Every structure is written in structure tokens, then in C-alpha cells.
Amino acid sequence: MIKLFRLAGVRRCGKATILRLLVFACLLGYLQSEPVTACRYTVHEVGFVDLRIEQYHLFGYICDETNGDIVSAFKQISYAGLVNSNIKFEIINTDQQKDHPAMKLLDLQQAKSLPAAVLVSPDGQSLPVTVTESDRPFEETLRSAFEDILSSPKREEILKQVIETYGVVLLIEGPDDQENKKAKEAASDVIELISSQMDMLPKPITHPPVLVVMDLKSVKREKILLWSLGLDSEEVSEPHAAVIYGRARWIGPLFKGEEITEDNLANVLFVIGADCECGLDHRWLQGTMLPARWTDKMQAKVAENLGFDPENPMIKMEMSMIIRRGSYSYPGVPLGYQEIAIEPNSTMEIQQSVRTPQENPVRNSIMTDKMIQKAQISNGENSPNEVEETSNSRSDPVEQILEPAPLAEVSSPLRNAIFVLVGLCALVLVFGIAILARAKRR
Incomplete structure (x- = not known):
């Protein structure tokens, strides 16, 4: 009789425990269904992850009559020369x-003098690359061409700075000294503004933004860098400014002339320090990278600075979900953006457009209340500045063949339901074992 009484008590206890577990599961499900208002990563940190969503493509063109040694050199030198880079190489036999969609990129003059090569940016513009010279061996010319594509003095300086700092304001000087001076003052002022608010960021960044200046003497040596920004090195007639961060990513538009103001630059720079769960278009979180080589030494330094390795597969998976959740156009973005449609086994079409805002919602949505108050005090304002209308100077897109790089995307409700069920099963199992063990002892 006593054993039956104790067993009944255990059963009553078990029912009560199960009831508590059900209540707990409901509460957990409610909490999981609530939107997450904070993210463990910032835009600055996400910028160091390469999800290979958008890469540069280098197409090498040959024909049936091309010497086999040249074809072999194309393959071997491209493999060695483009390692650790964000450029994908493909050989195309024109016969x-x-x-092949890339045949549209080959002009008639190049088609008559194969082998040839064309570099294509994720933003759509293409650039013929010289791979043959009459007085140089093909292998030597090809290696030199690859090195020019991946490296230049200013790109090396930018890479060094983005690893250690908040980001880089790249100022490309024009022929007018007064315009250059005005642009440089605007860039210096915005760097001072960001520097004064570094302690208010969601997550600390050790060093503030820095200014990198490209004078007219450097323009010709930076043909690839300027091309990747949508500029022709022969037609730099006024100052230009771009913001670069993370893994040498270009974020926002290319400002030119009178558009280079403290407010316009600040609107982009404040995005970098923001929480990544702010609903921005994924191109804000994964801006177009400059064509460059990213070495293991650089990656190790980034991991040391961030406190985690951005190339860790689990971190990359988590960040890919973050980017996908923010892969719609942010309302009222005051800068140029691109809508990207990806269809399996088809070409990627990039359509570029520009929005003209009536107010400045980006900076308002990103800056904390303290940052807004401090910025208003420093600027002598009572309300946030309105952004001047800007236009994105990136060139017209061209049709290109790019293999889609699908990212794992799990819907938030389904993921929450799975978490709840797994947690509930684990709790029921633990308590069930405990109840059975207790009943057995009695």
C-alpha cells in the first residue's frame, strides 16, 4: 500500500512536472517568436567575411588554333597567380x-588577336586586359597582367589600413587644388566626428577611420583600382571619394565634386559601426570588394583583432543568414543600390538604380540616441541633416555569366520551432529519467 501511495505521488509529481514543462515551452516559443533587436556582429565585422556572393571574373579567350603551350600557361599561371584572390578565371574557346555569354565582352580587335582576356566586375563593367606583347614572352606578360590586376601601391595601403582600423576614406584628387583642399577638409572633419564617437559604438573598434589620398601622379598606376570604382584613369577631372572597410569592400556611392561633404561621408561611415541587424540591403553588409589578394597572414591578423575567425564555417553560416534576412532594399536609402536577381543555371542580371530620399533615415536608424545628440551638438543642429541628392557613378551593367552561390537560409519561424522542440524533448528526457530513477529507488 505504501509503495502504491508513493508511486501515485511520483505520478502526480510527474504530471505536475510535465505541466510545468509545457508552460515553459510555450513561454520559450513566445520569446523565440519575438524579433531579435540586437546582433552579435556589426557591419564592420560582417565585412570581413567572404561568402563569395559576388566575385570578379577573368575570362581568357583562345581558339582552336591557339598553341597548346599558351593554353597550358593560361591554366597554370592563373591557378598560381589568382590564389587567395576574389577573382575567378575561366578559359573560353571562341570556336x-x-x-557563351562572355563572348559579348570580346571586341572585334581582340577577337582577331587571340589569346586575349577581359576582366568583369561584380558591378557589371568590363575591362580588356593585355596578355600579349610583341617583345615579351607570353608567360611573362600574363604574370605581369595578373599582378597588375591584384596589386597596386594604393590597394596595398588600403588593405593594411582596413585590417587595423574602422575603415578608409579614399580621396582621389583632381587637377584643381582648391577643390582637392575642400574635399580633404570634409574627409578630415568626418573622420574627427567618427573618432569622437568611437566609445558609443555597439561593439568597440580599436582605431578610427583613416584618410588615404591618391594624387594625380598615382592615378595612372591605379588603373584597376579606379576601374573597380567605375572611374577611367584618363578622365579624373574632379575629386572623388569612396568609403572602404572590412575585406577591402567599397560601401556606398562614389562621391564626386560638391557631393564630398561631411554629412554624405558620415551617412556611409556610420553604417560600418552599426549593428548588422538593421534591415539594410545586403549590399550594405557585403559591399563590392576591390580586386585584391587576401593572404593567410592578413586573415590571421583580422581574427586576432576581432577575437574570432570570420572564415570559421559556423560563423560564415550565421552571417549568411543575417545577410539574407536583410536582403531587401532599405526604405529611403540615400545612396545608389543594385537589385540582383539570381536564377539557377542562368546569367546574373544586375540592374542599377538610384533613389532620391526626402530625409536621412539611414543615419537616424543606425546611430544611438547618444550618438545623435552628440552629432547634433557638434554640428549645431536641432535635427538630423538631410542628405544631398547623390548618384552612383558605377558604369552600366553588362550581361555576364556568374555561377550563383546559394547561401543556406532557414526561415525564422521554422528555426524557432525546431529550437523549441529540441529543447522540450531534452527537458522531458532528463526529467523522465529522473522520475523513473526516483520511483525505482522507492
């Missing part, structure tokens, strides 16, 4: 692949 056998006449319907």
Missing part, C-alpha cells in the same frame, strides 16, 4: 563556345 567551340560561340554562345
Whole structure:
């Protein structure tokens, strides 16, 4: 009788425990269904992750009559020369692949003097690359061309700075000294503004932004860098400014002339220090990278500075979900953006457009209340500045063939339901074992 009484008590206890577990599961499900208002990563940190969503493409063109040694050199030198870079190489036989979309990038003059090469940016513009010279061996010319594509003095300086700092304001000087001086003052002022608010960021960044200046003497040596920004090195007639961060990513538009103001630059720079769960278009979180080589030494330094390795597969998966959750256009973004449609086994079409805002919602949505108050005090304002209308100077897109890089995306409700069920099963199992063990002892 006593054993039956004790067993009944255990059963009553078990029912009560199960009831508590059900209540707990409901509460957990409610909490999981609430939107997450904070993210463990910032835009600055996400910028160091390479999800290979958008890469540069280098197409090498040959024909049936091309010497086999040249074809072999194309393959071997491209493999060695483009390692650890964000450029994907592909050989196209113009006689056998006449319907290849990249054939549209090859002009008539190049087609008559194969082998040839064309570099294509994720933003759509293309650039013929010289791979043959009459007085140089093909292998030597090809290696030199690859090195020019991946490296230049200013890009090396930018890479060094973005690893250690908040980001870089790249100022490309024009022929007018007064315009250059005005642009440089605006860039210096915005760097001072960001520096004064570094302690208010969601997560600390050790060093503030820095200014990198490209004078007219450097323009010709930076042809690839300027091309990746949508500029022709022969047509720099006024100052230009771009913001670069993370893994040498260009974020926002290319400001030119009178558009280079403290407010316009600040609107982009404040995005970098923001929480990544702010609903921005994914191009804000994964801006176009400059063509460059990213070495293991650089990656190790970034991991040391951030306190985690951005190349860790689990971190990359988490960040890919973050980017996908913010992959719609942010309302009222005051800068140029691109809508990207990706269809399996088809070409990627990039359509570029520009929005003209009526107010400045980006900076308002990103800055904390303290940052807004401090910025208003420093600028002598009672309300946030309105952004001047800007236009994105990136060139018209061209049709290109890019293999889609799908990212794992799990819907938030389904993920929450799975977490709840797994947690509930684990709790029921633990308590069930405990109850059975207790009943057995009695």
C-alpha cells in the first residue's frame, strides 16, 4: 500500500512536472517568436567575411588554333597567380563556345588577336586586359597582367589600413587644388566626428577611420583600382571619394565634386559601426570588394583583432543568414543600390538604380540616441541633416555569366520551432529519467 501511495505521488509529481514543462515551452516559443533587436556582429565585422556572393571574373579567350603551350600557361599561371584572390578565371574557346555569354565582352580587335582576356566586375563593367606583347614572352606578360590586376601601391595601403582600423576614406584628387583642399577638409572633419564617437559604438573598434589620398601622379598606376570604382584613369577631372572597410569592400556611392561633404561621408561611415541587424540591403553588409589578394597572414591578423575567425564555417553560416534576412532594399536609402536577381543555371542580371530620399533615415536608424545628440551638438543642429541628392557613378551593367552561390537560409519561424522542440524533448528526457530513477529507488 505504501509503495502504491508513493508511486501515485511520483505520478502526480510527474504530471505536475510535465505541466510545468509545457508552460515553459510555450513561454520559450513566445520569446523565440519575438524579433531579435540586437546582433552579435556589426557591419564592420560582417565585412570581413567572404561568402563569395559576388566575385570578379577573368575570362581568357583562345581558339582552336591557339598553341597548346599558351593554353597550358593560361591554366597554370592563373591557378598560381589568382590564389587567395576574389577573382575567378575561366578559359573560353571562341570556336567551340560561340554562345557563351562572355563572348559579348570580346571586341572585334581582340577577337582577331587571340589569346586575349577581359576582366568583369561584380558591378557589371568590363575591362580588356593585355596578355600579349610583341617583345615579351607570353608567360611573362600574363604574370605581369595578373599582378597588375591584384596589386597596386594604393590597394596595398588600403588593405593594411582596413585590417587595423574602422575603415578608409579614399580621396582621389583632381587637377584643381582648391577643390582637392575642400574635399580633404570634409574627409578630415568626418573622420574627427567618427573618432569622437568611437566609445558609443555597439561593439568597440580599436582605431578610427583613416584618410588615404591618391594624387594625380598615382592615378595612372591605379588603373584597376579606379576601374573597380567605375572611374577611367584618363578622365579624373574632379575629386572623388569612396568609403572602404572590412575585406577591402567599397560601401556606398562614389562621391564626386560638391557631393564630398561631411554629412554624405558620415551617412556611409556610420553604417560600418552599426549593428548588422538593421534591415539594410545586403549590399550594405557585403559591399563590392576591390580586386585584391587576401593572404593567410592578413586573415590571421583580422581574427586576432576581432577575437574570432570570420572564415570559421559556423560563423560564415550565421552571417549568411543575417545577410539574407536583410536582403531587401532599405526604405529611403540615400545612396545608389543594385537589385540582383539570381536564377539557377542562368546569367546574373544586375540592374542599377538610384533613389532620391526626402530625409536621412539611414543615419537616424543606425546611430544611438547618444550618438545623435552628440552629432547634433557638434554640428549645431536641432535635427538630423538631410542628405544631398547623390548618384552612383558605377558604369552600366553588362550581361555576364556568374555561377550563383546559394547561401543556406532557414526561415525564422521554422528555426524557432525546431529550437523549441529540441529543447522540450531534452527537458522531458532528463526529467523522465529522473522520475523513473526516483520511483525505482522507492
